[in-house]
Amino acid sequence: MPELVFFCGTMDCGKSTLALQIEHNRSARGLQGMIFSRDDRAGHGKLSSRLGLVTDAVEVEDGQDLYAYLVDHLSQGGRADYVIADEAQFLAPEQIDQLARVVDDLGLDVYAFGITTDFRSKLFPGSQRLVELADRVEVLQVEALCWCGARATHNARTIGGVMVVEGAQVVVGDVTRSADEVGYEVLCRRHHRRRMTAATARAAALSPDVLPVTSA
Ligand SMILES: Nc1ncnc2c1ncn2[C@@H]1O[C@H](COP(=O)(O)OP(=O)(O)O)[C@@H](O)[C@H]1O
Ligand SMILES: Cc1cn([C@H]2C[C@H](O)[C@@H](COP(=O)(O)O)O2)c(=O)[nH]c1=O
Numbered sequence: 001m002p003e004l005v006f007f008c009g010t011m012d013c014g015k016s017t018l019a020l021q022i023e024h025n026r027s028a029r030g031l032q033g034m035i036f037s038r039d040d041r042a043g044h045g046k047l048s049s050r051l052g053l054v055t056d057a058v059e060v061e062d063g064q065d066l067y068a069y070l071v072d073h074l075s076q077g078g079r080a081d082y083v084i085a086d087e088a089q090f091l092a093p094e095q096i097d098q099l100a101r102v103v104d105d106l107g108l109d110v111y112a113f114g115i116t117t118d119f120r121s122k123l124f125p126g127s128q129r130l131v132e133l134a135d136r137v138e139v140l141q142v143e144a145l146c147w148c149g150a151r152a153t154h155n156a157r158t159i160g161g162v163m164v165v166e167g168a169q170v171v172v173g174d175v176t177r178s179a180d181e182v183g184y185e186v187l188c189r190r191h192h193r194r195r196m197t198a199a200t201a202r203a204a205a206l207s208p209d210v211l212p213v214t215s216a
Contacts, residue, residue: 004099005136035055067105096112
């Protein structure tokens with residue numbers, strides 16, 4: 001039975017790498033995928049991983065009907081044996097419904113990849129719809145780690161290393177920190193709640209205001 005599968009996790013946990021591996025293994029067996037992406041850091045019409053691999057993708061636009069796009073493609077003699085949708089958190093809920101229809105009416109497997117929650121730990125609308133509709137939700141097994149060593153479960157947005165909680169839901173960016181730019185950092189829930197990033201934890205540890213704790 002064809003399936004809609006949602007592979008999810010924090011930023012930087014290997015989702016795009018897995019998407020590229022699924023694509024590679026299927027194309028090595030002569031299958032052809034339809035690859036969708038939206039707002040990938042590598043640019044328009046790309047699906048890229050931090051491991052350096054990148055492939056071309058169809059850039060999903062606002063209001064685009066993904067089911068109709070596939071029907072057009074197939075009826076014009078194009079081929080699609082399965083579908084990959086990366087950065088699926090950026091898709092509109094209606095586009096997720098269209099992907100579910102691709103599974104049910106066109107009989108194609110659809111593999112969607114994305115982060116579930118934003119920097120305020122709220123569900124992205126596209127991810128919410130995926131959780132509602134997917135046949136399977138798979139949490140990636142390669143765990144990203146918080147600076148404290150615990151499993152990272154949340155995405156923080158930072159400016160100059162300091163966590164911010166105001167701003168637009170969508171701001172394309174990366175986990176590599178640079179001085180004043182908007183960046184991201186993955187944290188465990190405890191440190192996300194306390195808004196404690198690697199930089200602020202380091203600053204607190206060095207602060208003369210923080211008295212060393214002596215054990216009894
Ligand atoms: N230099 C490296 N050597 C080995 N693995 C790396 C390296 N750089 C990144 N990675 C792996 O790539 C993962 C990020 O992959 P990526 O597919 O870009 O993540 P996502 O799409 O989930 O944001 C990291 O969690 C890490 O496991
Ligand atoms: C938390 C959060 C993230 N984003 C953006 C930042 C990146 O461009 C992507 C996630 O990509 P990745 O391959 O999973 O690292 O999402 C955002 O726009 N808003 C947020 O709250």
